[in-house]
Amino acid sequence: MRRKTQMQQNTNPRDLQVMDFNGDIPMPAASSSKRQQMPGKRTNTEFVVITYVFFAVFLFLAGYFSYFLTFRSESFINHPSNSRISKLSEHTKRGSILSSDGKVLASSSESQDGHTETRTYPYGRVFAHAIGYSVNGLSGLELEANFHLLRSHSFIVDRIRKDLAGEKTQGDSVIATYNAELQKCAYDGLGSYQGAVVAIEPDTGKLLCLVSKPDYDPNTVAADWNSLVSDNDHSRLLNRVTQGLYPPGSTFKILTAREYLREGGTDDDSFKCDGVYESGGYEIHCFHGSVHGSQSFKQAFANSCNTAFAKTGLSLKKGGLASCCKDFLFDTPLPTALMNTKQSRFRLKKNASDPLVMQTAIGQGDTLVTPLHMAMIAASISNMGVLMSPYDIDHIENDTGDLVRSTTPEAYGKLISKKEAKKLRQYMRAVIENGTGRALAGKSYKAFGKTGTAEYSSDKNKAHSWFVGFAEKNGKKIAVAVIMEGAGAGSSYALPLAGKLFDNYLG
Ligand SMILES: [Zn+2]
Numbered sequence: 001m002r003r004k005t006q007m008q009q010n011t012n013p014r015d016l017q018v019m020d021f022n023g024d025i026p027m028p029a030a031s032s033s034k035r036q037q038m039p040g041k042r043t044n045t046e047f048v049v050i051t052y053v054f055f056a057v058f059l060f061l062a063g064y065f066s067y068f069l070t071f072r073s074e075s076f077i078n079h080p081s082n083s084r085i086s087k088l089s090e091h092t093k094r095g096s097i098l099s100s101d102g103k104v105l106a107s108s109s110e111s112q113d114g115h116t117e118t119r120t121y122p123y124g125r126v127f128a129h130a131i132g133y134s135v136n137g138l139s140g141l142e143l144e145a146n147f148h149l150l151r152s153h154s155f156i157v158d159r160i161r162k163d164l165a166g167e168k169t170q171g172d173s174v175i176a177t178y179n180a181e182l183q184k185c186a187y188d189g190l191g192s193y194q195g196a197v198v199a200i201e202p203d204t205g206k207l208l209c210l211v212s213k214p215d216y217d218p219n220t221v222a223a224d225w226n227s228l229v230s231d232n233d234h235s236r237l238l239n240r241v242t243q244g245l246y247p248p249g250s251t252f253k254i255l256t257a258r259e260y261l262r263e264g265g266t267d268d269d270s271f272k273c274d275g276v277y278e279s280g281g282y283e284i285h286c287f288h289g290s291v292h293g294s295q296s297f298k299q300a301f302a303n304s305c306n307t308a309f310a311k312t313g314l315s316l317k318k319g320g321l322a323s324c325c326k327d328f329l330f331d332t333p334l335p336t337a338l339m340n341t342k343q344s345r346f347r348l349k350k351n352a353s354d355p356l357v358m359q360t361a362i363g364q365g366d367t368l369v370t371p372l373h374m375a376m377i378a379a380s381i382s383n384m385g386v387l388m389s390p391y392d393i394d395h396i397e398n399d400t401g402d403l404v405r406s407t408t409p410e411a412y413g414k415l416i417s418k419k420e421a422k423k424l425r426q427y428m429r430a431v432i433e434n435g436t437g438r439a440l441a442g443k444s445y446k447a448f449g450k451t452g453t454a455e456y457s458s459d460k461n462k463a464h465s466w467f468v469g470f471a472e473k474n475g476k477k478i479a480v481a482v483i484m485e486g487a488g489a490g491s492s493y494a495l496p497l498a499g500k501l502f503d504n505y506l507g
Pocket of ligand 1 (some may be wrong): 307
């Protein structure tokens, strides 16, 4: 009976095939053995997969946590909707902001009862947009450094004593990279013009000065608030260095020249200028009716010859200028510690008409740039193609002057090759030696640059005055962008102001 039962259970034909002749003990078939092991194996595989998934999730979270702590935490803490940061101000007296040359740019004083703080800006309008304000919201460096200014690294015993006495501890001081003397020079140089001046140290990215006009008095922002926010005609609160979008005019020829040379053009390619170039029923004229005659490409750059560059623009590959602009970070968030910066804009479709291509090549068309971006382009050319990310906090100190932390210069990366940067340096030097920038020749320092006169209305007599360039002396360097709205020729207004900055900084 027992055997019969066993036989009845082994009715699978494949099992029967491997049955012993004796019919007593069925040998386990290979397939049968596989079938018996499969559930165990599947469990193992599932376990391994789940382990890997959990491990990957863990790695991702650990990675994101590190990234957040390193790159995002400060902006998160600084966010205006973070109510905890305002709690800090109940226990800490807002720290001071000083210039790199030791001048106080912002400081706080307390009322007798210790409940009210008054923020004072000794330089007033001169540093308005660079330092910003801290009432009715925050702007400028006051916004960027808010967390540091409300944190205290003063001596622990002092902190405890003040805490017990119900007094505020002194917040840390922020030492900015701005040079007060250079800032004053830029502010005075811009005079009554609207516009922007910004200077960067090319090999570190330190911001040396930042002026935007029209401006406001940071000492009276609260009282002036209604008039400031309703000022649509002049936008006095707008930081034109970081947020002003302007046509670049002939300063854009730096990019057109780079693309032309990249596509195989040479310094000595010959261009003949009789003052006007026509294509597609549209004429491009040289500035103020100039006729430059026969000239090399390099000399056409130095002369800022519009007809040569209109022709150059038409000779470029479709999409060539767009790719060049991409290299120079157009339509890209700028890598900088400065907050709320706008992106420069480049627009030129591959099937664009000849007139639009010609206009774009000479910096008109639909291109718009911020002064900060143009200064960064100049700085990267000075620094052999490598762009250093601009920053304005040099270091943080506690109330006794001990270092809390300092900023390490950071290279964003190479925008163009060293060879290309060297070539553009030669072109920008030719502008000073025998072109539109001759006013800066023969100085104790070596200046490089490009002037620009950017039309912005149908009235051809209205133009912004531009200069973008840099100067070097004994290893000390400064890159600048200057724009004076509606002033006129770049060589007559922006260039002399850049010269004043170079004189002031490099002597
Ligand atoms: Zn010309």
